[in-house]
Amino acid sequence: MRVEVDLGACRNYAICVGIAPETFELDEFGLLVVLQSEVPAGEEERVRDAALACPTQAILVKE
Amino acid sequence: MTGDRQVARSRLVVIGGSAAGARAAQTATTFDGDWQIDVISADPDAPYYRPGLSKQLLQGVWDADRAAQPTPPADLVTWHRGMTATAVDTDQRQVRLDNGDGLPFDRLVIASGCRPRQLSSVHTSTPATRAQRLFEVARISDAIDIRRLLAGGGHALVIGAGLIGSEVASSLAATGTQVTMIEPSMTPLARALGPLGDEVCRAWHDASTVDLRLGSTVETVTEMDDKVEVRLTGGAVLTGDVAISCIGVVPDTEWLSSSGIPLDPTGAVRCDENLLVHGFENIAAAGDIASWDSVRTGRPTRVEHWLTAVEQGACAVKNVCALAPDREPFAELPMFWTEQHGHLLHFIGHHLPQTDWSVMEGTPHDQQFVAAASHRGVTTGYLLVDLARRLGHYRQELTLSSSSIG
Numbered sequence: 197m198r199v200e201v202d203l204g205a206c207r208n209y210a211i212c213v214g215i216a217p218e219t220f221e222l223d224e225f226g227l228l229v230v231l232q233s234e235v236p237a238g239e240e241e242r243v244r245d246a247a248l249a250c251p252t253q254a255i256l257v258k259e
Numbered sequence: 260m261t262g263d264r265q266v267a268r269s270r271l272v273v274i275g276g277s278a279a280g281a282r283a284a285q286t287a288t289t290f291d292g293d294w295q296i297d298v299i300s301a302d303p304d305a306p307y308y309r310p311g312l313s314k315q316l317l318q319g320v321w322d323a324d325r326a327a328q329p330t331p332p333a334d335l336v337t338w339h340r341g342m343t344a345t346a347v348d349t350d351q352r353q354v355r356l357d358n359g360d361g362l363p364f365d366r367l368v369i370a371s372g373c374r375p376r377q378l379s380s381v382h383t384s385t386p387a388t389r390a391q392r393l394f395e396v397a398r399i400s401d402a403i404d405i406r407r408l409l410a411g412g413g414h415a416l417v418i419g420a421g422l423i424g425s426e427v428a429s430s431l432a433a434t435g436t437q438v439t440m441i442e443p444s445m446t447p448l449a450r451a452l453g454p455l456g457d458e459v460c461r462a463w464h465d466a467s468t469v470d471l472r473l474g475s476t477v478e479t480v481t482e483m484d485d486k487v488e489v490r491l492t493g494g495a496v497l498t499g500d501v502a503i504s505c506i507g508v509v510p511d512t513e514w515l516s517s518s519g520i521p522l523d524p525t526g527a528v529r530c531d532e533n534l535l536v537h538g539f540e541n542i543a544a545a546g547d548i549a550s551w552d553s554v555r556t557g558r559p560t561r562v563e564h565w566l567t568a569v570e571q572g573a574c575a576v577k578n579v580c581a582l583a584p585d586r587e588p589f590a591e592l593p594m595f596w597t598e599q600h601g602h603l604l605h606f607i608g609h610h611l612p613q614t615d616w617s618v619m620e621g622t623p624h625d626q627q628f629v630a631a632a633s634h635r636g637v638t639t640g641y642l643l644v645d646l647a648r649r650l651g652h653y654r655q656e657l658t659l660s661s662s663s664i665g
C-alpha cells in the first residue's frame with residue numbers, strides 16, 4: 197500500500213499524526229512530512245483511518 | 260484474517276452505516292473467505308465526512324460531493340439505505356427490519372449510533388409543507404438546509420454551547436451569520452475539554468461576534484413560517500431565521516431492549532474488552548453506543564467521538580469474525596479535535612471530571628498551550644491548544660506512560 201498527501205490541500209491539522217505517527221509527522225515549522233510513502237503491513241489500518249479522518253481529505257491511499 | 264477458516268459463505272450484518280458501520284463493512288471486504296456483507300443504514304445518504312457537518316458543510320465551503328467518502332463496491336457490500344433495524348433475534352440469528360423483512364446473520368456488528376437529544380418543548384405553527392426552522396446537526400441534509408436558510412447571512416439561535424454547539428456557532432459566525440448561543444451552564448465546554456479548554460473557548464467566543472448567553476435555559480421553541488422564536492426561562496424571547504439544537508446525544512438502543520442485548524442504565528450496549536457484546540460470541544458493538552471494558556481505563560468506557568467510532572468499527576468486525584485466540588482488545592488512544600474561531604484544539608487520551616490539570620508548555624493567557632490531564636498522579640491525556648506540531652510528541656508520551664486511570 198502506498199500513501200500520498202496532496203500538500204496543496206493539506207492544512208497541517210495533524211490528525212494523521214495522532215492516528216498514524218509512524219507514517220506522518222509535522223516538522224518544527226508545523227508542516228506535514230510523510231515519513232514512509234510505502235506503508236508497512238502493520239500500519240495499513242491506521243493509514244486508512246488517517247485518510248478517512250483527514251479534515252481536508254488530502255490523504256490518498258493506493259492499495 | 261480468520262475468514263479462511265470458514266468453509267461456507269458467511270453472513271455478516273452491520274447495523275448502522277455511519278463512522279463505525281461503514282468502517283466495519285469496509286474492513287470486512289479485506290477478510291479472506293467468502294463473506295456476504297449487508298449494511299443497514301437509517302441515513303438515506305451514502306457515507307460522508309461527518310466531522311465536516313459542523314464545519315465545512317455548514318459554512319458552505321464544501322458541497323455534498325466534496326464530503327463523500329469512499330465506499331466499498333456494491334458487489335462486495337449490500338447497502339440497505341433509509342432502513343431501520345427494529346429487533347435482533349439472537350436465537351434465530353436474524354435482524355428484523357422496519358419493512359417487515361428479516362436479515363439472517365452469522366456475525367453481527369451493532370453500530371446504530373446515537374441520536375440527538377430532543378428539546379422538551381417545541382411548538383410549530385409551520386405547515387408541514389413549509390420550510391423547517393428548528394434543526395439538529397445530525398445528517399448532511401441538515402447542514403445543507405441550514406446553509407440555504409442562512410444564505411443571506413441571517414440570524415441563527417444555537418441551543419447548547421458544548422463542543423458541537425460551539426463549532427456550529429463559530430462556523431456560522433465566520434460566514435457572516437449573526438449568532439446567539441443559549442446555554443444553561445456557566446462552563447459549557449468543561450466536560451469535553453476540561454476547565455482550561457473551556458476558558459480559552461469562551462474567551463474566543465467573547466472576542467467574536469457570537470452572542471453567548473450563559474446561564475440561560477430554553478423554555479419553548481416555536482417554529483413559524485418565516486422565523487423561529489426561542490423563549491427563555493424568565494420571559495426573554497429571541498427571534499432567528501433558524502434554531503439549531505446541540506444539546507447532546509443519547510444511545511439509540513431502545514429497540515434492542517427486548518432482544519436480550521445487555522444495556523447499561525444510559526442505554527449503551529455492554530461489551531467486553533474486544534467489543535464483543537457480553538454474553539454473545541457472534542455479536543459486537545462499535546461507536547458511541549458501545550460501553551466496553553477498556554483495558555486502558557480499567558472500567559466500562561464509552562466515547563462519543565467520531566474517530567473512536569471509526570477505529571472501533573474496524574476492531575469490532577475483526578474480533579467478531581475471528582476465532583477467540585485471534586481477538587485483540589480495543590486499545591486505541593481516543594483523540595478528537597475541534598475548530599473554534601480559527602483555532603485548533605486536540606485532545607488525546609482520557610479525562611474525568613475529577614481530573615487534575617497542569618500546563619506543560621505555553622501559557623493559557625497566550626491561548627497557545629498544552630495541558631496534561633492526570634488522575635492519581637498518572638497522566639491520562641493531553642489538551643493541545645493551537646500547537647498541532649506538538650501532537651506527535653505528546654502522543655508518544657502517552658503511549659509510553661502507563662495510562663491506566665482505574
